Amino acid sequence: GDSVTQMEGPVTLSEEAFLTINCTYTATGYPSLFWYVQYPGEGLQLLLKATKADDKGSNKGFEATYRKETTSFHLEKGSVQVSDSAVYFCALVPMDTGRRALTFGSGTRLQVQP
Amino acid sequence: EAGVAQSPRYKIIEKRQSVAFWCNPISGHATLYWYQQILGQGPKLLIQFQNNGVVDDSQLPKDRFSAERLKGVDSTLKIQPAKLEDSAVYLCASSLGRQGRAGYGYTFGSGTRLTVV
Numbered sequence: 001g002d003s004v005t006q007m008e009g010p011v012t013l014s015e016e017a018f019l020t021i022n023c024t025y026t027a028t029g030y031p032s033l034f035w036y037v038q039y040p041g042e043g044l045q046l047l048l049k050a051t052k053a054d055d056k057g058s059n060k061g062f063e064a065t066y067r068k069e070t071t072s073f074h075l076e077k078g079s080v081q082v083s084d085s086a087v088y089f090c091a092l093v094p095m096d097t098g099r100r101a102l103t104f105g106s107g108t109r110l111q112v113q114p
Numbered sequence: 115e116a117g118v119a120q121s122p123r124y125k126i127i128e129k130r131q132s133v134a135f136w137c138n139p140i141s142g143h144a145t146l147y148w149y150q151q152i153l154g155q156g157p158k159l160l161i162q163f164q165n166n167g168v169v170d171d172s173q174l175p176k177d178r179f180s181a182e183r184l185k186g187v188d189s190t191l192k193i194q195p196a197k198l199e200d201s202a203v204y205l206c207a208s209s210l211g212r213q214g215r216a217g218y219g220y221t222f223g224s225g226t227r228l229t230v231v
Contacts, residue, residue, distance in 0.1 A: 004156075044157070044205065044222040089156050100209065101147055101170060102220060104156030 002027040004090050006105035013080055013112050021075040021108045023064075023090035031092040033057075033066055033073040034102065038087045047075075047088070080112045116140065118223035120206050126229045132194035135226045139187070139208030143221075145169075146183055148191050149205040151225070157205055163189065196230045203227050 007022040025031065035047040035057070048057030053068035062077045073090060090105040119138040127133050139146050144165050149157035160179065162169040165186035174181070178197070183189040193200055203225040210219070 043224040044207075046219060049219075091156075100145060101159040101162045102157070102207075104158070106154075106156045 004105035009109040120223035130195040137206030143208035
């Protein structure tokens with residue numbers, strides 16, 4: 001079945017450091033890919049998405065590129081802020097079935113220190 | 115637009131008791147999902163509705179969990195009897211997307227945190 005694998009956390013960085021959170025997926029066909037963020041005490045929010053190979057999703061300084069050849073969708077940010085501290089979830093939606101539900105990875109906690 | 119509403123926010127029950135959660139999706143969203151998020155894990159789909167029909171309930175423990183979506187709008191998720199391992203956050207989400215179409219956004223509610231003691 002479909003699955004998403006994320007790097008384990010927590011990831012601890014100093015403010016203004018470069019961030020990479022790795023995400024790889026297993027799915028039949030060509031899924032849509034997403035990054036969701038969960039800030040402390042809040043619900044899940046869509047951060048960015050990409051619906052086909054080589055698409056780049058971007059939002060709030062975060063970017064991720066849909067790499068079909070490596071089945072990856074790594075999240076990057078050039079300069080993190082303390083306010084980016086949260087749990088980040090990589091997710092997919094399969095394209096070739098009638099089921100439209102998100103399949104999530106286990107999440108990666110990011111802690112940014114001042 | 116109003117978001118996905120869920121209630122209650124928190125619930126503590128003893129094992130073997132029953133509990134129900136309520137979800138009101140965004141107006142016009144045909145698809146509704148219930149997810150279970152155990153602490154330290156990603157959300158796991160329990161059931162997906164398209165209007166008032168079930169699309170996928172393959173991961174719903176049907177011996178104790180049930181869900182319905184009356185008139186294709188509000189939905190309730192029930193657990194009876196609850197077990198300790200049911201302690202989790204139960205998330206409701208809705209989307210405009212129909213089966214087979216790409217890229218429609220999902221909106222999540224704030225969730226109900228269930229503690230079974």
